[in-house]
Amino acid sequence: MESTISSPISSTKSSPLLHSGSHSLGSRSQSFPSLPSLPSVQTLRYPSFKSRSFLGFPFRSRQNQPIRSQSSNHQPVNDGFVLEDVPHLTNFLPNLPSYPNPLKQSQAYAVVKQTFVSPDDVVAQKVVVQREGPRGVHFRRAGPREKVYFKSDEVRACIVTCGGLCPGINTVIREIVCGLNYMYGVEDILGIEGGYRGFYSKNTLRLTPKVVNDIHKRGGTFLRTSRGGHDTNKIVDNIQDRGINQVYIIGGDGTQRGADLIYKEVEKRGLQVAVAGIPKTIDNDIAVIDKSFGFDTAVEEAQRAINAAHVEAESVDNGVGIVKLMGRYSGFIALNATLASRDVDCCLIPESPFYLEGRGGLFEFVEERLKENGHVVIVLAEGAGQEYISGEMNAVDVKDASGNKLLLDVGLWLTQKIKDHFTKVQKTAINMKYIDPTYMIRAIPSNASDNIYCTLLAQSAVHGAMAGFSGFTVGPVNSRHAYIPIARVTETQNTVKLTDRMWARLLASTNQPSFLEYSEGQGQAKEDVDVINNNMRATL
Missing domain, CATH: 3.40.50.460 (Phosphofructokinase domain)
Structure with a gap:
């Protein structure tokens, strides 16, 4: 039986995104009635991925996770809204405690008008839709959440790079390390050397902001890479033995498929381990996202x-x-x-x-x-x-x-x-x-544009992992960074x-x-x- 739990991504305010009014698109002078006030608490349901239909519920997740708000005088309308949600650690660890986000005390975010992303913020896969057509697929907007599911001093993160070279890999590595340390105060960060094989070959490197300070000026990958070598059980055994609870995997579609297998094994074992993928392919053939770094x-x-x-x-x-x-x-x-x-x-x-x-x-x-x-x-x-x-x-x-x-x-x-x-x-x-x-x-370093892009990717991945999301990859969808289920970016290739x-x-x-x-x-x-x-x- 499906159980209802208090949402780890709930908000004290409900967004109008959850409702779609039946306002006609007539003349420009037409006034639109304001939405009624909504209750202060939402609930979420967390079963497994199933539905792939665009129609049926006004707000439907492919994880079959409807976000429900109740209002006495406003009924949902069937507008074909689909949320392709990403897994959360509370899916299989329902009693996992949450903590206030350390960014509340961050000097960097002190002047930001809205420090945290609303749990109701979503990113549309298609910008252009027909007036009477379905609103289509949406993804969760990337960014920091008000609650995190890891204490900074208990985090042991690791980073691994796999597959071929691409400009910008070192920038992503640097910004994951700096993001974890500067934004969340995480100090225990490991670099897995030589691709997936490095997990069970015990090749590791301690990473600090000082160690990675200037690696973005170099091409290639600071952690070295390899193709193949993926053994899910060996990798997860090693993650468990080393006490790693955040895994950042940089690689192309084959690497991301491996990341998805790691997440599923972690879930099967009931481990509090967040698995985040950062898509890498110089060919730009990763599906869903606007483009790949490099x-x-x-x-x-x-x-x-x-x-x-x-x-x-x-x-x-x-x-x-x-x-x-x-x-x-x-x-x-x-x-x-x-x-x-x-x-x-x-x-x-x-x-x-x-x-x-x-x-x-x-x-x-x-x-x-x-x-x-x-x-x-x-x-x-x-x-x-x-x-x-x-x-x-x-x-x-x-x-x-x-x-x-x-x-x-x-x-x-x-x-x-x-x-x-x-x-x-x-x-x-x-x-x-x-x-x-x-x-x-x-083999060359990334240019200015890709350096900025890599920074956004890395920080978004860090925010997602700290917020308890797992089995996700991150990237821009219509110029807005979003959390995307790994399976979604590996099921097909982006082609001209x-x-x-x-x-x-x-x-x-x-x-x-x-x-x-x-x-x-x-x-x-x-x-x-x-x-x-x-x-x-x-x-x-």
Whole structure:
């Protein structure tokens, strides 16, 4: 039977977000009646994640956790409001005591008008909704809460970094340490070295603000990293043995799946351990959040490579510059770097199929640009065209320790294809310049924009863990930081949608072909092209 408990995130005031009036959206001069006063106490219910429906209750959580307010003269309206809530330690530790937040005595927050986030504050996943449509999915707003569920002197926190490198990792590490120490007075902070393996290999480092003071000026990860090595039972055994009660996990979708398993095992054992994920991927392929940290730095640094390719190509006759950028399954870096540069003639990404020969193909486009401008610059994501290379080379799928498919070098493949076409078919001499800056970009420190972003991510994660939330990840949703269930950001990947306006803007900027023409030589099915065309027309 579902039990009702006093909410750890309840407030003395109830928000109008809990109710939706049936006011019509008529003329601007229409006055809206004020909401009636609401009672002072709310209750929350904490069962497990179940519901995925947008309709049914006006305020429904995918954790099936309706936040109920009662009012004698105001009835809830079915407006399709869905709260995708994050787990809380009191879900399985109902008698867990709470304490006043130390930020009440913080000099930093002394001048803040509203120190604590209201428990009723939520962030909408979609900003644009239809007048008569459902309000849609919302997430809890990130930030400090009035009550915390850890005493500062009893906290033993740890930080671990996993997966590939990305600009900004060291900034996140630094700000978690400084946030815990400066805001909450936590002094016992461990760094787990070498990724998930470090938990049971007993590689640890004592972290203090002094130790991490200038690590944000360096690339890579101060704690070192690795792929794979996730053993849930060993990791949680070690967490339990060391008396760790806050775990901060920095990594991509595979790492976050591991974090979700750690949280579930912690819950199963009934441990007072908060598990917080900070999503990391330079490709920007994490779902739900606006963007991942390090992405802005990657796009900015990619400009150097594109500019070099452009200078090389335009300085010779029939110059062709090719730049390969990161993007295993998502072409966001290539897309944004192309839009920022204005020197790129063609951008190829994993989401958009392309072909080489025939009408509307890449070879034809390169020929035209060489005739018009005397040079051409192509930017491609590392995951583009993999199906063509694999087919030609009869490649066998091989995966790394994180489970990612090892990609073939599409840059070298395309460089050779263009060379062969012009020298053997067109009998034309061309000057090829191929630049692969991927590891250079991954290894640099984050820029100013990402440094600020990493600070917000780290502090939001610290506030969430201290407030007793667990099994969550943090990130901006429509520019507002929110707490998101880990499972939500790992269930799918963020990819460039060819039917969205962003891709249309790129096509308009480069004037490149859409590669939607049927090419019999490449065996591209016409029905697939028609589907893409129909989808694009549907969004106009």
